[in-house]
Amino acid sequence: MPFTLIQGTFQPDTGRPDGDTVRFAPDDSMLVFILNRRGRPPKINENNGTISLRYEGIDAMETKARMPESSDATAKNLILLGITETVRETRGYVLSNQLDPNGRPICFIFTGDPESGENDGDSIFLTPER
Structure with missing residues (x-):
């Protein structure tokens, strides 16, 4: 099954990121509405244009569930996104x-x-190399 490519900006400061979630501002928010739905429709924040993402295949502990593991997962997530004290x-x-x-x-x-x-908006088939 193909995936829809959606470009945008990862904005963890607009929400509460954890080890498997971050807020994202899509360049074209309408692309989110064409995804297959199993429940509620997508909810784009009216103030900042972001939506909360869930990571495929990752289920990290919720924030503050068990320290330091949950805070370590959040910190690693932000590092992998390239977020630092100066890059937000x-x-x-x-x-x-x-x-x-x-x-x-x-x-x-x-x-x-x-x-x-x-x-x-392109349909992309995900390969193991990617």
């Missing part, structure tokens, strides 16, 4: 084909630009 948001893209029951896209997360020739 990063460009990237997600590959998603469905929303979870709460309306959050379930995604593979990538920082930087998509591969050459790939554009926002």
Whole structure:
């Protein structure tokens, strides 16, 4: 099954990131609405244009569930996104084909630009190399 490529900005400061969740401002929020839905529709924050993402295949402890493991997972998530004390948001893209029951896209997360020739909204078949 193909995934929809959605470009945007990872903005952890607009929410409460943890080890498997971050807020994302898609360049074209309408792309989120074409994903397969298993429950609620997507909820784009009206104030900042972000939506909470769920990571495909990762289930980390909830924030403050068990310290220091939960805070370590959050810190690692932010490091992998390129977030530092001076860099508070990063460009990237997600590959998603469905929303979870709460309306959050379930995604593979990538920082930087998509591969050459790939554009926002394209259908992408995910390969092991990627």
